[in-house]
Amino acid sequence: GEHAAGENTAEIPPRTVLGRLPKYAAGKPPVAVEGLQAYKLSSNENPLPPIPAVLAAVHGRTDIMRYPDPLCTALRTELASFLDVPAEDIVTGAGSLGALTQILQTFAGQREDGTEDEVIYPWRSFEAYPIVVGLSGARSVQVPNRPDGTHDLEAMAAAVTDRTRVILLCTPNNPTGPALTGAQVEGFLAKVPRDVVVVIDEAYTEFVRDPEVVDGISMYRKHPNVVVLRTFSKAHGLAGLRVGYSVSRPAITQYLRVAATPFAVSSLAEQAAITSLRHYDQVLERVQSLVDERERVVAGLRELGWEFPETQGNFVWLPLGARAEEFAEFAGRQALSVRAFAGEGVRVSIGEVEANSRFLELCAAYVQART
Ligand code: PMP
Numbered sequence: 001g002e003h004a005a006g007e008n009t010a011e012i013p014p015r016t017v018l019g020r021l022p023k024y025a026a027g028k029p030p031v032a033v034e035g036l037q038a039y040k041l042s043s044n045e046n047p048l049p050p051i052p053a054v055l056a057a058v059h060g061r062t063d064i065m066r067y068p069d070p071l072c073t074a075l076r077t078e079l080a081s082f083l084d085v086p087a088e089d090i091v092t093g094a095g096s097l098g099a100l101t102q103i104l105q106t107f108a109g110q111r112e113d114g115t116e117d118e119v120i121y122p123w124r125s126f127e128a129y130p131i132v133v134g135l136s137g138a139r140s141v142q143v144p145n146r147p148d149g150t151h152d153l154e155a156m157a158a159a160v161t162d163r164t165r166v167i168l169l170c171t172p173n174n175p176t177g178p179a180l181t182g183a184q185v186e187g188f189l190a191k192v193p194r195d196v197v198v199v200i201d202e203a204y205t206e207f208v209r210d211p212e213v214v215d216g217i218s219m220y221r222k223h224p225n226v227v228v229l230r231t232f233s234k235a236h237g238l239a240g241l242r243v244g245y246s247v248s249r250p251a252i253t254q255y256l257r258v259a260a261t262p263f264a265v266s267s268l269a270e271q272a273a274i275t276s277l278r279h280y281d282q283v284l285e286r287v288q289s290l291v292d293e294r295e296r297v298v299a300g301l302r303e304l305g306w307e308f309p310e311t312q313g314n315f316v317w318l319p320l321g322a323r324a325e326e327f328a329e330f331a332g333r334q335a336l337s338v339r340a341f342a343g344e345g346v347r348v349s350i351g352e353v354e355a356n357s358r359f360l361e362l363c364a365a366y367v368q369a370r371t
Contacts, residue, residue, distance in 0.1 A: 021134045024127055030337040038335040039355035044174065044204075044315050046237035046290070047351040051282050054238070057275040058268045068267035075270045078277050079245065083217055089247050091256045094264045096203055096231035096244030100168075101132050103227055103246060106259040107197050108165040109137035120159050121168035122151040124175060124344060126201065129168060138165065149176030149309030149317060153184060157191040167192065170201045171214055175339065175347035177311030179213040189223055197252060199227045203244075204313035206235035206287045207294070213312060217247065224249040232269075234314060235287045236276045241269040290314050294350045300360040304367055319345040327366060334362050 027042030039047075072092040080087035093099030108117040116139040121129050123142035133140045141164075143156045151169065160167075169188075172179040185200065192198060200216040216228035231244035243265050246256065276283060297316060301308065308318055320327050321343060328340035331348075336359060339347040348359060 017134050017137065022127070022130050024131055027339055028337050030335050031332055033333065033335040036335040037354065038337075039351050039358070040337050041331075041349040041351045041355060041359065042337040042339040042347075043239075044234065044313070044347075044349045045239050046234060046286070046314070047349075047355070048237060048286050048289075050237060051276065051279055051286075053279050053282075054272050054275045057271050058241075061268060061271070064267060066267070067263055068265060068270060070262050072265050072270055075243075075265070075273050076245075078274045082277050082280070083247065085217065085220075085247055089220075089249060089253055090245050091248075091253060091260055092243065092245045092265045092270075094242040094244075094261070095233055095239075096201065096229045096246075097128055097132070098242065098261065098264050099229055099244050099246040100128075100199065100201070101135075102256055102260050102264075103197065103199060103229075104132055104136040104138065104166060106255050107252075108133070116163070117165040118161060118163040119166045119168065120156055120164055122156065122170060122173065124341065125168070125170045126174045126203075139163075145173070145176060148178065149173065149319075150178045151180060153180075153188045157188060160192060160196065164193075164196050166197045166199060168199045168201060170203075171216075172204045172208065172311065172313040174203065174313065175315065175341065175345070176317045177309045177313055177315065179208055179210065179312040181210075181212040182214045182218070183212075185214045185219055189219070189226070192225070194225050197225055197227060198223070199229055199246075201229045203229065203231045204234055205230065206283070207291055207314050208312045209291060210312055220247055220249065224251045227252055232273045232276060236273070236283055237286070238269070238272055238276065241266070241272050243269040243273045290350050293353060293356050297350060297356050297360060301363060304360075304363055306363065306367075315347050315349045317345055317347050321345070330366055330369075331359070331362055334358055336362065 030038035030040050032038055076087045076090045079090050108119050118141050119133045119138045120141045122145050130140050141159050143159055146152050202216045220226045220228050227246050227248040229246050233239035324340040324346050327346050328338050331338045
């Protein structure tokens with residue numbers, strides 16, 4: 001509708017940090033193409049429909065006029081036995097992004113004297129990192145990945161200053177794909193001051209098949225400055241419900257609770273997450289089918305001669321550099337939406353079998369068109 005004429009149009013200035021935040025470019029839905037089923041491969045979602053028991057658990061709930069349990073006790077209790085950790089060590093959030101926001105708000109920001117804390121993270125990595133770090137008031141220190149898409153842990157350790165409060169590790173790394181080994185993370189933690197919080201973002205952990213890859217939970221058991229981030233958005237396929245969590249020792253958790261957003265997790269999300277954990281065999285079956293598809297896609301791409309980083313997530317990274325956007329448009333004409341990072345590469349999620357096959361076909365056609 002129209003705004004009232006002659007209203008006060010004075011500038012309403014936001015915090016200055018807003019002017020420095022990058023825009024979050026969410027994965028776009030595919031554009032319809034005549035005669036082709038369209039597929040979204042641009043948000044690393046689980047393409048499979050909800051598990052029937054999970055759908056049944058949220059369907060027809062009659063108590064949604066009531067607030068959820070602010071402490072999410074039932075879900076934390078379920079997770080505690082699932083992970084074999086104390087329930088007090090778990091803090092839930094609106095997605096793992098909600099949990100990460102709580103961690104940053106708790107440990108990093110602007111100091112009383114107006115100077116900024118520093119948060120170190122690899123780049124390129126999850127696009128939301130610069131936004132949530134910037135909003136916390138802290139300064140982002142981005143450390144470039146190595147050419148093979150892995151974190152440069154030596155450079156990250158060297159970037160630590162007396163202003164560093166939080167370090168983010170992303171394993172498997174979105175969007176490049178590789179994961180960190182347990183030995184690499186141990187070596188890194190040994191170099192980091194013990195009053196710096198090290199977040200291990202394991203959003204894609206269920207898709208990992210390399211046995212050397214770090215298990216954040218075993219790191220948290222040994223290191224009181226580690227926080228593990230996990231989510232129901234990917235393997236569990238509950239991205240639309242927004243539920244994730246962090247696991248850390250009381251040295252950290254006691255403060256996270258103070259900063260936690262009250263009622264961040266809805267009652268429906270909590271119930272769905274509990275039900276999904278109780279049907280974990282079905283979750284794992286579905287994850288395995290996606291891992292099989294990932295392996296088919298990886299093999300197909302290699303056969304075509306594509307070079308790209310090893311992936312342990314539900315996505316592949318094509319380091320196309322200046323051709324990233326051209327490739328994404330090419331995919332769009334075949335009704336596939338993929339995620340282009342201009343000048344760097346394209347991230348393609350593993351989707352439905354037919355979507356993955358079409359992706360491989362289009363990669364073959366793209367190579368042909370260029371040679
Ligand atoms: N971490 C990483 C590495 C991600 O890729 C994502 C989702 N793209 C998230 C966290 C956030 O997921 P959610 O908030 O849905 O748990």
